[in-house]
Amino acid sequence: MFEQLFKSIQEKVILSEAELELCKTFFIPKKLRKKQFLLQEGNSSTYNAFIEKGVLRSYTVDEKGNEHLVQFAIEGWWISDLYSFLSGTVSTYNIEAVENSELLLLTTTAREALMDAVPMFERYQRMLLQNAYIAMQSRISSTLTETAEEKYIHFTTTYPGIIQRVPQHMVASYLGLTPETLSRIRKQISLRI
Amino acid sequence: MFEQLFKSIQEKVILSEAELELCKTFFIPKKLRKKQFLLQEGNSSTYNAFIEKGVLRSYTVDEKGNEHLVQFAIEGWWISDLYSFLSGTVSTYNIEAVENSELLLLTTTAREALMDAVPMFERYQRMLLQNAYIAMQSRISSTLTETAEEKYIHFTTTYPGIIQRVPQHMVASYLGLTPETLSRIRKQISLRI
DNA sequence: CGCCGAGTTGAACTGAATCAAGAAACGTGG
């Protein structure tokens, strides 16, 4: 159950066996079947989720009913609506399983308690945030500078593991394109090879 | 000199007078005149900068020579190329003063030493990162869902303090628009009022 | 006084969206 989490932690900081065991007690395991929600828009986000297995996505829905994919997350990643999680306000995001998934949940209070109990866990969280922030900045930069085709190629090379596991229209939504446009772009690329 | 920084820290965590004084010793004060660079593309980013006074911007330049604004930052904000700063790799961003500015610089090693000397500084940094991450996520969401006009209005209401202090073409670049388009959008809005 | 960067306006163009229809792949229950 905790393999992926421990691997993720030990890539960033050094914890003793006892500390790792202590960590375990703060998490709530949870299984999610494909299409089930971890969080629905209009609810308050009470969990920070670590993914042991599976794929999740976080998205918004606009007035016209179009979905806009804000984030993908697979094994070894964290996902949550951090704003709602930290402020306690109602969320504007939906978080849903794309595949059957296994999660480890951390409530707001459990997270704080864990950071107090295991100070290195706070460092681990800070380092995760740094990486997430850098990835976000790179995504912003990509949306500002790249054409639709460049964005797609950039995505496939950056996240080769995700492409095979999620429907193409979700990738389109992540890239800010319509499914039709992404389909045409893929055709263009295939014709050129 | 340290007023803004202390204010920023004390909004997030509680430090003793002695700890605040200790913090001071890790920073290097630096003044930057308008159009001077804190970091130029191709160099390695050695500083994490806190802005005591002024406005900076961080941007990339594409093959065609167009600038793409990745971030604005004013008094009380931090700015750096976190990726280059943390990894030691060469930066693809330029960071430049938009107005004459006063900064407090933290080197990679000074930052680590400060977090070890004052553990609450690490918490402060983590909380900053959380907020920055949330703001980024909201910006991504905005680029995915909003029209050019909505993005502009969103920006003016979210950062009213920035609009008056930076040239309009920089705002256009931040929003992923051409200066001409932003000019037309502003005209549209003014005609409707 | 003259120049230069910033902003505005117009006209033509284009990349991607929209609308519509059909084909392929999937999975669920009988």
Next chain:
DNA sequence: CCACGTTTCTTGATTCAGTTCAACTCGGCG
């Protein structure tokens, strides 16, 4: 294991938001 509905992907025709290119105005500063 097949049949049927659903979801996913593709293709074509048309539209449109925003870009590009070019010319002009305005204000500030050396």
